[in-house]
Amino acid sequence: MTTHPTRRRQLPPGRVDFSIMYLTHDAFLRDLERLRAATREGRTGDLAVRTGWETFKHQLHVHHVGEDEAIWPQLRERLERAEDVAVMDLMEAEHGAIDPMQDRIDAAFAVGGGELASAVEEFADALAAHMEHEEERALPLVETHLGPEGWARYSQYMLTSQGLPEAGAYLAWLLDGAPGAAREKTLGVLPEPVRTMFLDRFEPQYAAAGHWSATAV
Template identity: 45%
Template sequence: MHLGVPVSVTTGPGERSRVDMTMMYAVHDAFQRDLDRLTAMAEGGVASGPAVQAGWDRFKRFLHVHHTAEDTHLWPVLRAKAGDPAVLDQMEDEHTRLTALLDAVDAAVASGVPERLALHAGRLAEALGAHCEHEEDLALPLVGELLTEAEWNAFGAEQRKRLGSGGAASFFPWLLDGAEDGTRRKVLGVVPPPVRFLYRAVWRPRYQRAPRWQAPAA
């Protein structure tokens, strides 16, 4: 999820751009991490309780913010500039198809049946993983080529607005939960110093004390 970090020439693997896509790659990783954890928990027989519900509510919130901002402030801007709309049609179609899979996991969480949750969480993980891969391979190169600094920052501002007051306090600990050291350094390197301080001193400790999805035991 892009939150309006400074523009840079550095983006994802092998790419160079006028905008910094550090957050985009990190949030895609976080979505996949969450669904892998949820699937593993359900396969281990855990499908109900405060941690399951809190984690699912958090996941849905951040995914909704991310995809809604793309649909309102990213794809339309690219559509106006790109010669071929096929990639953007694909992104929007995939967002639509994910809705039914999210609804199925919603119902599975409510049921508390581990086998049902494992099945539908696994299906969502596969579909969302494929979507993020398509986006990184096909859409983000268009972002780097066509978007201006102001347009990219407007996309970030829309997500901040949708997260609401204090949204960073829940977003950054979730984003970096279990992240590789390199990802953590890159993300914290593009946020203002006060955000880094609050993340380390307040937000992460509070997040770790609350009910949340845990990585499966090795």
């Protein structure tokens, strides 16, 4: 099993529980390392690697659409200081740069070699930097200006916009290799029927699909 990485964060406890956001970012970091490993080892033609990459792209798209629709516009409306508005501009610009980098990787899969390695490193560095900027600059603004109520509206948007099958697939991806405490906390907030469905249906479906390698899940 591939260990789920955890970024060390020096953030004091606040009014908003961002743990699901941090866990999502850690899952992206986990898959970036898997992509790097597959590139180094020449496995990018493997079905498991392509499946992992497509799942990664889908989850990143859903994640960024949720932010662009349900967090950043509402937050921007409440900001007055130019330096805070600049953070929103940065989030928008960094989101806009992601898709072209992914397209470069897709094109480079057919070429391989140095072009693919370069595309993967460019993308991995850019996404890691974006998530760090988001955690250090944007989320404190969310806590100050939107608070728990605003964060709850975002969480509700993500649930209602995805539906149960999509949410189940997200959770299976999210908890792939996650630390036991994080897994227990995440599953602990689910209603019993949903938790049972996740364990009996969604998680086995994710495992059966094969992601990155036979030993990754």
